[in-house]
Amino acid sequence: KQEVTQIPAALSVPEGENLVLNCSFTDSAIYNLQWFRQDPGKGLTSLLLIQSSQREQTSGRLNASLDKSSGRSTLYIAASQPGDSATYLCAVRDYGQNFVFGPGTRLSVLP
């Protein structure tokens, strides 16, 4: 059974810092991995999708990497801003086409 963990559970940083969020999964047989952002009480907003054959994806200040063999992905946020404050979730899509989510990292960027 696929299990996804995320470290750290919570992170508080001053504005402007670069930061890294970590995601680990137990079964490397995945179709893809997707990073989401969730604001309090809201749904999920897709940030980046990495296919299993890819190593990384970039969008603006965000960069996500995937090392399928070691079961790890990282989300790098450059020059963090208070508007980046949210919970960040990673999800792996398995061969059953379902998504298995991690518990999330709660990020707070202080002005």
Add this chain to the structure above:
Amino acid sequence: DTGVSQNPRHKITKRGQNVTFRCDPISEHNRLYWYRQTLGQGPEFLTYFQNEAQLEKSRLLSDRFSAERPKGSFSTLEIQRTEQGDSAMYLCASSPTGATEAFFGQGTRLTVV
């Protein structure tokens, strides 16, 4: 197309009542997913449709829960005889066929009192 739409956004119900939620996926997305999320946790898979066929159900989906997707368009999730433990955010997502990006709705927050 404005994305995945879920209604209602909030629902408060008394224990023992039945509730139904609706999800309208992005047009032409043939895959539709339901997830449940409790406070401080990641979403947990409930069920998944490919067009109108319900292909998989989680063990979380007890016999009080039923989901349908008639004609492969919108979907409904019904909870019968609600319990306080059913209080959660219910999320719907859709995606096209293949290993592609999934898009989530804003969710329906259910509170059972």
